[in-house]
Amino acid sequence: MMSDTFRCPNCGAxxxxxxxxxxxxxxxxxxxxxxAARYLxxxxxxxxxxxxxxxxxxxxxxxxxxxxxxxxxxxxxQGILWGMLSLIVxxxxxxxxxxxxxxxxKSRSGSSKLQEGLYQSFVEKARGDRALVDRLITYEQxxxxxxxxxxxxxxxxxxxxxxxR
Numbered sequence: 001m002m003s004d005t006f007r008c009p010n011c012g013a014x015x016x017x018x019x020x021x022x023x024x025x026x027x028x029x030x031x032x033x034x035x036a037a038r039y040l041x042x043x044x045x046x047x048x049x050x051x052x053x054x055x056x057x058x059x060x061x062x063x064x065x066x067x068x069x070x071x072x073x074x075x076x077x078q079g080i081l082w083g084m085l086s087l088i089v090x091x092x093x094x095x096x097x098x099x100x101x102x103x104x105x106k107s108r109s110g111s112s113k114l115q116e117g118l119y120q121s122f123v124e125k126a127r128g129d130r131a132l133v134d135r136l137i138t139y140e141q142x143x144x145x146x147x148x149x150x151x152x153x154x155x156x157x158x159x160x161x162x163x164x165r
Contacts, residue, residue, distance in 0.1 A: 119133070
């Protein structure tokens with residue numbers, strides 16, 4: 001009695017006689033029941049190689065040309081955009097801090113402007129001797145510790161005028 005199967009020399013599985021290859025490892029007579037045939041089933045099936053037509057080839061060339069052109073334009077504009085952005089940031093860095101320094105000077109209250117004016121007139125009366133003016137203001141501060149700077153300035157100026165008569 002003849003068997004309808006035989007043993008695969010690679011994996012030992014029962015292979016039907018009419019089968020072209022071993023169902024377990026993929027070995028067949030053409031490959032000589034080779035060891036490499038055991039792993040062929042792991043590779044993806046690529047099908048038959050089909051050569052693209054001229055139209056498909058031209059379409060691929062046009063598409064890739066457009067894509068490369070867009071990439072070049074994008075890179076070029078990104079460079080320009082980054083350059084413009086860095087220029088704008090540089091201008092902002094150079095202009096904003098001086099503007100911010102001017103804002104507190106413009107938004108001073110009237111009393112601080114008055115204090116500054118009193119102080120400057122006091123310095124002029126003292127012939128530019130700021131140390132003398134500061135000492136007189138400090139003296140008035142010791143006499144009236146709860147007073148304000150404006151009050152100390154006016155008191156020191158009054159004392160100066162009284163002492164100079």
